[in-house]
Amino acid sequence: xxxxxxxxxxxxEAGTPFExxxxxxxxxxxxxxxxxxxxxxxxxxxxxLIQTLNALLTPSEGEVLFNGVNIFDPEQKAxxxxxxxxxxxxxxxxxxxxxxxxxxxDVAFGPSNMxxxxxxxxxxxxxxxDLVGLEKRYYxxxxxxxxxxxxxxxxxxxxxxxxxxxxILDEPAAGLDPQGRDELFERIASLRDKTGMAIILVSxxxxxxxxxxxxxxxxxxxxxxxxxxxxxxxxxxxxxxEMGLAVPEISVLGDLxxxxxxEIPDDVIRxxxxxxxxxxxxxxxxxK
Numbered sequence: 001x002x003x004x005x006x007x008x009x010x011x012x013e014a015g016t017p018f019e020x021x022x023x024x025x026x027x028x029x030x031x032x033x034x035x036x037x038x039x040x041x042x043x044x045x046x047x048x049l050i051q052t053l054n055a056l057l058t059p060s061e062g063e064v065l066f067n068g069v070n071i072f073d074p075e076q077k078a079x080x081x082x083x084x085x086x087x088x089x090x091x092x093x094x095x096x097x098x099x100x101x102x103x104x105x106d107v108a109f110g111p112s113n114m115x116x117x118x119x120x121x122x123x124x125x126x127x128x129x130d131l132v133g134l135e136k137r138y139y140x141x142x143x144x145x146x147x148x149x150x151x152x153x154x155x156x157x158x159x160x161x162x163x164x165x166x167x168i169l170d171e172p173a174a175g176l177d178p179q180g181r182d183e184l185f186e187r188i189a190s191l192r193d194k195t196g197m198a199i200i201l202v203s204x205x206x207x208x209x210x211x212x213x214x215x216x217x218x219x220x221x222x223x224x225x226x227x228x229x230x231x232x233x234x235x236x237x238x239x240x241x242e243m244g245l246a247v248p249e250i251s252v253l254g255d256l257x258x259x260x261x262x263e264i265p266d267d268v269i270r271x272x273x274x275x276x277x278x279x280x281x282x283x284x285x286x287x288k
Contacts, residue, residue: 008062037209040219041244088164094155128157149180231267
């Protein structure tokens with residue numbers, strides 16, 4: 001699987017006094033199994049970008065290719081529905097989109113619209129619920145009687161039941177308590193290992209991004225400023241701060257320690273890596 005974004009631009013209210021360029025000449029490629037973080041300040045173009053990947057918005061210029069096929073080719077209109085199945089998009093606060101009377105019916109809604117057999121629908125619901133860590137005893141429960149974290153997982157299961165090849169998550173942990181946040185991210189992190197799908201995480205939390213993703217796309221005023229590993233991106237602390245972005249707390253701690261003479265590698269951005277570096281450092285007797 002691959003999604004290739006080629007020179008995509010998007011203009012809101014084109015030709016009017018309210019014209020706004022949300023995306024400008026954006027290009028990158030996503031392949032199967034990648035876990036990508038998408039970051040940027042409010043208004044940087046993140047939301048517009050993910051909606052072009054899901055074919056909800058048609059670019060003003062450029063192409064989006066899914067497995068080599070331009071999804072916005074006029075002759076490929078029939079493929080747009082398929083794209084929305086293959087590229088699952090989970091909006092912020094997805095539990096607000098729950099509407100069925102039982103968990104089973106909510107998760108089964110997408111597969112049912114695909115005109116699948118009852119057996120196939122049941123199989124997909126079982127599979128998706130297992131992936132998000134919800135047992136069958138929840139099937140006949142009202143989703144509205146569940147906790148915030150459980151509702152979030154039901155909404156995620158509803159998208160997974162469509163068997164997407166790419167999963168886009170827009171601030172998936174927003175509003176959750178620390179326990180619910182940790183549980184959700186552990187589930188998300190395991191999805192790639194179990195399914196091989198590509199995951200795109202949109203988040204304002206640099207610590208979450210640093211902890212889980214393998215690659216970061218940084219948007220700034222509609223342009224793609226960086227496309228690199230987390231360690232490489234977070235070395236640009238000054239530039240990121242000028243964009244209105246922070247860096248992980250561990251990265252800040254590393255800078256402070258290096259300023260005080262401690263030999264901490266500049267690619268340390270996760271807690272476990274900092275712990276290892278400090279153990280190695282003190283073990284060698286290099287810190288007083």
